[in-house]
Amino acid sequence: MKRRELLKAGAFAGAVAALRPPRVAGQDTKGSSELTPAQSGVDASNDLAAPGWKPKFFDEHQNETLIVLSDLIIPATDTPGAKEALANRYIDLVLAAEKPEAQKAFLNSLSFLDGESMRRYKTAFRYLKREDQDDLLHALAYPKAGSGWTGEAPMADPGHTHFEFLKQQIARAYYSSQAGERELGWDGAFAHGPYKGCEHGEGSHK
């Protein structure tokens, strides 16, 4: 993920006027305007916090599991975490619009987590004690290393792959939220120019 995706912004954005050209019947196969919502000045930042929110894609168990998981992956510290940033709601929104393969991939990884939890503790992940949740995640978070003694290559570790996939989805949901932008220290200004680049002498770069 590049920083550009997380971006910078500012005061003007709200002032962008909606400028919709007249619609012409039959002109556009999907019948939309010719501006994106962003270009029309639509601000969707508070949509996910709407009262009465219900998942569009997840069932209740999946949603609750994702809330628990996101809180473990990016917890509240001195700043809000992924749970407060409603990472689950963002992921639900995206998946509801995604292709079946992408939907399946996510559910598959989430189910893997429950499967591992049931295999080890005979309990679904969200009902585990906090320390058991932590133990399980710790086991998945670090790939099984190869052996320097035997020259054995690192083994494919599906648990780690599922974990990383879920983690990246949660991280993207979190760091693209307003809370995530603040966490990264963004001051709210859309420009911080000019670009000064390296100002060090030879041998003192940092």
Next chain:
Amino acid sequence: MSGIYMLQDPLAQTYDVIVVGSGATGGWAAKQMAEAGLKVALLEAGRAVSPKEFTEHMPAYKLKYRDHSPEIARTRPVQKQCYACMEYNYEWFVNDLENPYSTPQGKPFTWQRLRILGGRSLVWGRQSYRMSDNDFKAASRDGYGDDWPISYADVAPYYDIVEKYVGITGAAEGNEMLPDGQFLPPMKMSCGEILMRERVKAKFGRTVTIGRAAVLTENHNGRLGCHYCGPCERGCSTFSYFSSPFTTVKDAVASGNCTLITNAVVSHVDMDNATNKARGVTYVDRLTRQVKEVKGKSVILCAQALESTRILLNSSTREYPNGLGNTSGALGHYLMDHVVGGGASGKLPELKGKANANEPARPNGIYIPRFRNTPSSGKHSRFIRGYGFQGGADMDFNFGAEGYGAQFKNAVKEGEYQISMGGFGESLARWDNFVEIDKDLKDAWGIPALRISMTHGENEAALMEDAGVTAAEMLEATGAKDIKVQANMEIPGMAIHELGTARMGTDPKKSVLNTFNQTHDVKNVFVMDGASFVSSACQNPTLSMMAITVRACANLIDRFHKGDV
């Protein structure tokens, strides 16, 4: 285009010049001709664009999907392959359902297009490099293909004109493959890039220079210098990067001699068979589907390489049954697009510090000019021509940090110094890479669509393989760790540098255009865009396309003054 009912012509005037397309080259053609006092009609297939729809300062969290919209794929499955087609601006890109094209089985081609005033100049990568005689006369040097019928000396004065007007930031290097130009002050390099420049020069003798870009580093020609907000492809409220609607097209209209006609989807050139001259063009109104004719004494196609060729192929007459200007049979052939996919990335652990969300975002990177098969390097044993690298190095947030929990959250903020480069390789001109009309496919306006047949060949594969190796060795020399090499080829079209299909040449039996972009067959029909390229070189082509357009316009203006049109 028989079969389309011709409505009464609402456009009574006969223009001196009809320019089709308002992008980088069309804007220049309209400006040059209109400012010379000629009456110009500038036709654009899309709508007008307003600065009110720029979104470069809008944070992603205000977007429904925070710039990861799965919905774009419904109407733009091809366009979304372009890095610049995003939730912010996807409506600027063509709707793929309305703008189809076909490809043969096993020969994918991604064709990324905008139909809006300014075309792709709204979202282009802005990298601007001159070509040298190593490119214009490449065939003489290695025996492959054909030389251009013009040389660097022919184009150099026009590079000057274009660069002075556009405003190109860059640093002079005196490099044998990359002529210097009229530069605004260069952008600065990061620490990692300075290390790369010093160490790559010391170990390999290769030049790492700051990118040359059509972005203003100071106020210039009434436009403000860059404020370093970052995402140019979403528009620029200070017009600091070059895009035609707010520069060349604006000038053309301001001259009082240019009539801008938007939503004009040109289907074909209209011929007067008695005189063997074009009398104008026919277009379909994008919104109403009314068919209209514009009359002109000359027609300049700047519709984008493949679109200009498509218009000519759709303009067949009894005299030109295989497409207008196609007596040679070369029209549609020698399609090129730079090969991409070879490169490397890594980390520079010797540079510490911390990622910072409040730093200026430089809309530019570094450039490494071609160093293979140069006069000083001698011939490479495995391939001809070469590639250049674009890249960069910067401290960035470490979203790939391992682990989870508070420790992960902290590691993300600590950041990681990242360094990367990716090659752009020359695409050899080959007869068997071509476009033709697909007789079974029409666009939403009833205009026959293209069938595009293109593959990269063995030379392109060898270039990218070598690019992977040399990128890795240069990153290693810089001190990079955890280096990941890429040596594959992306599918054709991915560089978005389509060139050729109406090549210039001195022999009318082998080429479509003469040295001034005039079709050999029809004296008042011109193609002044990337279609005219004889070879692709490896430099980003837009600057050269603009210079060649201005050169061709100077010649046409001369002809008008002499009464020779």
